[in-house]
Amino acid sequence: MRSRRGETPFLLGPGIFAVVHRPEGEAALPGWLLCSPFGGERTNSQRLFVSWARYLAAAGHWVMRFDYRGTGDSLGDFEAFTLRDYLEDIGTAAGELERLSGRPIEGLLGLRLGADLAAMFASASDRPLTLVMWEPVIDGGRYADSLLRTAMANELVNLPGPHRTRADLRRQLAEGGLVSADGFPLTAASFDSVAGIDLPRLGRPTAGPVLILQFNSRRNQPPKPATAKLAELYGKTGDTTLECVREPNVWMKTKLYRWHLDSAFEITRSWIGRHGAAGSPGQTAQPDATAEPATAAAGEHAVQFEVEGERVWGILHEPVGPGVDGIDIVMASAGEACRAAFFYPRLARALARRGWRVLRFDPRGIGDSEGTLECAYLSEVFHKIESGALRQDLSAAMDFLDGRGGPRQHAIVGLCGGAITALFAAQGDGRVRGLGLLDFSLQLTPEPNPDKQPAISLETPWHEELAQHRSTLPLLKVRKLYHAIRSRGLETVHTVLRTIRFRSAASLGSRRWYRERIGDDVNLPLIAALEDAISEKVPMCFVFAGNNHDRLLRSILPGVSAGRPHAESLIDVKVLEDADHNFIMPGCAERLTDEVVAWFEHRFRLQRPGEAEGPPARADVR
Amino acid sequence: MSTTKATLKSFIEESFLEGTARTTVEDDLSFLEVGLLDSTGVLELVDFLEQQFEISVEDEELIPENLDSINQICTYLESKGVSTG
Numbered sequence: 001m002r003s004r005r006g007e008t009p010f011l012l013g014p015g016i017f018a019v020v021h022r023p024e025g026e027a028a029l030p031g032w033l034l035c036s037p038f039g040g041e042r043t044n045s046q047r048l049f050v051s052w053a054r055y056l057a058a059a060g061h062w063v064m065r066f067d068y069r070g071t072g073d074s075l076g077d078f079e080a081f082t083l084r085d086y087l088e089d090i091g092t093a094a095g096e097l098e099r100l101s102g103r104p105i106e107g108l109l110g111l112r113l114g115a116d117l118a119a120m121f122a123s124a125s126d127r128p129l130t131l132v133m134w135e136p137v138i139d140g141g142r143y144a145d146s147l148l149r150t151a152m153a154n155e156l157v158n159l160p161g162p163h164r165t166r167a168d169l170r171r172q173l174a175e176g177g178l179v180s181a182d183g184f185p186l187t188a189a190s191f192d193s194v195a196g197i198d199l200p201r202l203g204r205p206t207a208g209p210v211l212i213l214q215f216n217s218r219r220n221q222p223p224k225p226a227t228a229k230l231a232e233l234y235g236k237t238g239d240t241t242l243e244c245v246r247e248p249n250v251w252m253k254t255k256l257y258r259w260h261l262d263s264a265f266e267i268t269r270s271w272i273g274r275h276g277a278a279g280s281p282g283q284t285a286q287p288d289a290t291a292e293p294a295t296a297a298a299g300e301h302a303v304q305f306e307v308e309g310e311r312v313w314g315i316l317h318e319p320v321g322p323g324v325d326g327i328d329i330v331m332a333s334a335g336e337a338c339r340a341a342f343f344y345p346r347l348a349r350a351l352a353r354r355g356w357r358v359l360r361f362d363p364r365g366i367g368d369s370e371g372t373l374e375c376a377y378l379s380e381v382f383h384k385i386e387s388g389a390l391r392q393d394l395s396a397a398m399d400f401l402d403g404r405g406g407p408r409q410h411a412i413v414g415l416c417g418g419a420i421t422a423l424f425a426a427q428g429d430g431r432v433r434g435l436g437l438l439d440f441s442l443q444l445t446p447e448p449n450p451d452k453q454p455a456i457s458l459e460t461p462w463h464e465e466l467a468q469h470r471s472t473l474p475l476l477k478v479r480k481l482y483h484a485i486r487s488r489g490l491e492t493v494h495t496v497l498r499t500i501r502f503r504s505a506a507s508l509g510s511r512r513w514y515r516e517r518i519g520d521d522v523n524l525p526l527i528a529a530l531e532d533a534i535s536e537k538v539p540m541c542f543v544f545a546g547n548n549h550d551r552l553l554r555s556i557l558p559g560v561s562a563g564r565p566h567a568e569s570l571i572d573v574k575v576l577e578d579a580d581h582n583f584i585m586p587g588c589a590e591r592l593t594d595e596v597v598a599w600f601e602h603r604f605r606l607q608r609p610g611e612a613e614g615p616p617a618r619a620d621v622r
Numbered sequence: 623m624s625t626t627k628a629t630l631k632s633f634i635e636e637s638f639l640e641g642t643a644r645t646t647v648e649d650d651l652s653f654l655e656v657g658l659l660d661s662t663g664v665l666e667l668v669d670f671l672e673q674q675f676e677i678s679v680e681d682e683e684l685i686p687e688n689l690d691s692i693n694q695i696c697t698y699l700e701s702k703g704v705s706t707g
Contacts, residue, residue, distance in 0.1 A: 146665075152684055153661035157654060166681040182661065253662045255640045379641030446643045521643065 005054065009302030009313065009368070013092045015075030017302070018066035019368070020100055021053045027060035030106035030276070031097045034065040035090060035114035035121075038194065039078075039147070040182035041251040042071055045111055046338045048250050050368050051259040052109075052268075059269055062101040066093045072340045073315050075298060079178060079185040083117065083193035090121045106130055106276050107208065109268070112251055113137050116197050119205040128207035130276055132268055135215050135251070138226040140197025147194070150181040158580040183342060183584030199230055209239035209275040213264060215247045239275065243267050257336060257375040299352060303359070305400035307393045313368035314361025314397065315339060317352035324355040327433060327604055328401045331360035332394055332414035332421045334582070336381050338367030342415065342582050343589035350593045354601065359401060363393035363421075382445040385417040386523055388424035398431055409433040411604075413596060416440055416581065423529040426538055434603060435533065435540040436596050439581055442552050443521045509559040517555040531560050534567045541572045541599040543592060545579040572599060626675075626699060626706040630692050633670055638663055649692045664689065671695070677702045 006022035023029060034049055036042045053063045067074040068086040094105050107130030110118035115136035122129040137143045148169045155163045164172075169179045178185040204210070212231050214223050223231070223244055231242035245263040248254050300317045329351055333339055339360040348358040364371030373389070375381045384390075398410045411434035412422035419440035426432035506512035509531075514522050533540060544550035550573060561567035574595055579588045627649070634647050638658050653659040659667065667689060668679045677699070688698035696706045 149668075149681070149684070150661060150665065152681065153664040156664055156684060156686065156689075157659060157661045161685070163685065252666075253660075377640060382641065445641055 005311075005370075006057070007054075009304075011075070011298050011301065012066070012096055015069060015298060016066050016089050016092060017073035017075075018064055018093055018096065019053070019302075020097065021057035021063040021065075023060045023062050024058050025060050028101075029059070029061040030103055031062035031064065031101045032056060032272075033090065033094050033097055033105055033108045033118075034063065035108055035110035035118040036065070036067065036071070037110075037112035037114045037251050039071075039184035040150075041112050042067075042114075043337065043341050044253055045251040046072070046340070046367060047259040048261070049111070051261075052265060055260070055265050056269065056272075059273075061106075061272075062097060064093055064097040064100075067340070073300075073302070073345065075300075079187050079190065082187075082190045083113075083120075083197075086117055087121055087124075090117060094121070107132065107272070109134065111135065113143065113194070113197075116140070116199060119199065119202060120197075122208070123202060123205035125206070130208045130272070131206050131210045132272070133210065133212045134264070134268075135249075136199060136212065136227070136230070137197065138199050138230055141195045143197070144191055144195035147181040147186060147191070148179065151179050151186075154180070154182065154580075154585060158585050159578060178586070180584065180586045183582065183589065185586070200233055204234045204237045204240075207238060209241070210234050211241045211243065211268065211271045211275070213268060214242070214244045215249055215264065216244050219246055221246075241271060241275075243271075255378050257373060257378050257381050300349075303361075303400070305396060307364055307371075307396040310364050310370040312361055312364055312370065312393060312396070313339075314359050314400075315345075315348070317348045317356075317358040317360075319355045319357050320353045322355055323357060324604065327356070327409050327411055328398075329356050329358045329411045329413060329600070330394060330397045330401070331358060332390075332412055332418035332425075333360075333362055333366055334415035335385065335417040336366060336378055338362050340367075342584065343592055344415075346589055347413070347593045347596060350597050351600065354597055356600070357401070359397055361393075361397055363390045379445050379447070382417060383447065386420055386444050386526065388421070388525065388529075390417075390421045391424040391427075394421055394425035395429060398425075398429070402431075411435065411600070414438065414440075415583075420523075420526060423526060423533060426536070427529040427532045430536070432533075432538055434600070435538060436543070436599065437540060438543045438592070438596075439545045439547070439549060439583075440542075441549050442518050442523055442526060442556070444523050446521070509562045513559055514556055517559075518552055527556065527560065531564075534560055534564045534570055537566060537570060539570045539572075539603050541574065541596065541603075543574045543576060543595055545581050545583065545588075546575055546577045547581065550575050574599075624696075624706050626704065627692060627696055629674065630695055633674075634658075634667075634692065637666060637670075647692065651692070652686075652690050654686055654690050667695075671699070675699060675702070675704045677704065 006024065007019055009017070009019045012018045034053060036049060037045055049065050053065050056063045066089065068081065068089050070076040070078040070081040097105055104127065108118035108122060109132040110116065111134040115133035118131060119133065119136070122131050145166070148166050151169055152163060152166065173179055173186065173188040173191055176188070178187060212227060214227050221244065223242060228242065231240055234240040245267060247261045247264050248256055248258065250256070250259070250261070299320055300315055303314050303316045304311050331339070331344055331348060334341065339362050344360050348360050351358045362369040365373035373381050373384055375384065394412060401410065402408055408431070410431050412425060412432060413436035414422040415438040419437035422435050422437060426435055506516055511524055514524060514527055542550070542553060553573065557571070576588065576591055576595070579585060579591070583589050583592045631647060639645065639647070642658065668684070671677060672679055683698070687694060689695060700706050
């Protein structure tokens with residue numbers, strides 16, 4: 001499968017997920033292999049690498065990006081691998097890129113710890129590779145300590161004290177335990193492999209040219225002393241360039257929705273143009289136009305489909321063993337996070353093992369998918385999601401699954417923004433038969449800039465707002481009645497009757513009633529979607545992370561259930577105590593996975609093939 | 623308001639209020655209680671304190687009592703020898 005852009009995703013060798021970007025234009029310049037950062041930094045910078053790979057391919061280069069085993073979309077558990085394995089993966093990916101492009105790779109570009117791994121790989125190579133190091137980790141020991149500090153900060157924010165010290169965490173590792181840093185479980189072996197990195201001691205890694213790029217968030221900030229010293233060391237024995245760019249540290253969580261880093265991209269591309277080995281002797285082999293990636297056999301593979309003319313990417317997990325007949329599960333990405341973030345691969349694999357076909361995918365503007373959300377800040381992204389802007393993407397995902405095996409029914413699972421999109425997507429779509437809604441909020445994210453218009457208008461109509469004041473009520477009732485009948489005729493009788501009802505107190509299930517419970521920032525369209533899902537008898541499992549969100553949901557259940565006597569039987573609310581919003585604390589992803597899988601088993605157990613009864617109709621579910 | 627307090631307030635407001643309903647931070651507001659800081663935010667705050675006030679935040683000092691409000695941070699900075707007057 002090859003996308004319009006000439007991007008081919010595939011599973012390589014021992015389960016390494018990789019994407020090759022074929023060069024655009026006639027030049028077909030030599031290949032560059034991109035080496036991702038470690039753990040959470042990899043997740044945060046995923047779209048940065050997608051953006052950079054597309055930029056470099058547009059400049060005429062072959063490019064490959066990939067996930068180390070146990071990370072991203074690659075197979076395996078994070079804790080099963082160390083940097084030694086990552087180096088092997090770099091070798092495997094480099095070999096495949098050379099096979100596809102028909103010539104040796106020109107160089108490697110790595111970000112953060114990926115820059116160190118690129119340097120280590122180049123150091124062991126018998127060829128003078130060109131090397132681009134974006135914000136390399138100079139001292140692995142300090143970096144490993146920062147991972148422990150991340151684990152401590154996770155505890156500080158999410159758990160009641162007393163909190164563990166660095167010594168406690170080190171002891172836990174030494175005793176064979178795991179320490180989770182932002183949801184990535186470290187073992188003693190993986191921790192030691194990181195701590196053992198010492199770039200200055202490694203020495204200059206290649207006889208080829210080296211670019212070190214430092215990202216500064218502030219203008220005219222000088223290079224960090226350690227980075228400057230590394231550049232000085234490298235400069236003693238070869239061509240070395242140190243550049244500083246004013247760009248955000250997007251490998252950390254920032255509040256920006258910005259992945260095309262203009263100055264970093266331009267400086268790097270023009271440096272590659274000046275220093276690359278394109279056209280040099282020994283690199284004249286022609287690519288095999290028919291060469292296709294060496295795809296490994298696995299029960300999960302990359303897929304693509306279109307949403308309003310733009311390609312979106314996903315991973316399809318085929319059921320292991322006998323499938324659950326009739327229902328597929330779609331996992332909706334959480335906020336700006338890609339399909340591989342948090343517990344998503346774990347949950348998808350667990351569901352596939354129980355017989356479900358599962359699709360987890362990136363909506364437009366997220367992860368690998370094309371498009372943009374046209375936002376500058378993440379809070380704007382959240383606002384768009386909260387207004388249902390991505391429901392079309394979920395609908396297209398269900399269309400895609402339908403197209404692979406006839407019309408089917410679907411359940412949707414999503415965390416936070418993914419849950420919100422799931423509810424909106426279920427509204428009016430009879431294919432949706434179940435919803436797993438994980439730690440979502442009924443409140444709207446405030447606008448980042450008061451000068452901007454909100455993504456959707458949630459303003460109460462003037463007549464409803466004023467109708468809450470008794471003195472204006474009679475006049476407004478008459479006026480609204482007149483306008484309603486004039487504009488919409490008798491069909492509005494029901495609405496009109498509701499309006500003219502005397503409301504000294506907010507009536508159950510009214511906008512005002514919801515506002516009184518949730519606050520002025522209540523997401524009323526989302527509540528309407530919830531009401532519709534109940535009316536349509538869609539079973540829902542809400543799982544909350546021991547925060548305030550479950551209390552808010554419970555407070556409105558009488559409202560959304562009013563006039564819907566079956567509501568109670570459709571809604572399951574679970575709370576995972578001591579869990580955090582993204583379920584990254586130790587054991588949370590496992591507990592969440594167990595809860596969700598158990599709920600699906602319980603709700604849809606009748607649909608396993610071989611059992612006596614067929615699939616339940618919507619109204620038949622418990 | 624002291625310079626230190628103003629510097630802290632400005633950093634907190636610039637770094638952590640985006641996407642929240644707040645426009646300002648009171649001196650005794652608990653960051654953790656209102657969800658202003660996540661774990662990345664804690665590390666960002668520590669990094670800021672270390673660079674801005676040229677101190678080293680030790681592991682055992684990474685506790686809410688030191689970092690959970692502007693007032694608590696000021697008290698903590700004083701204990702590290704930083705003048706907050």
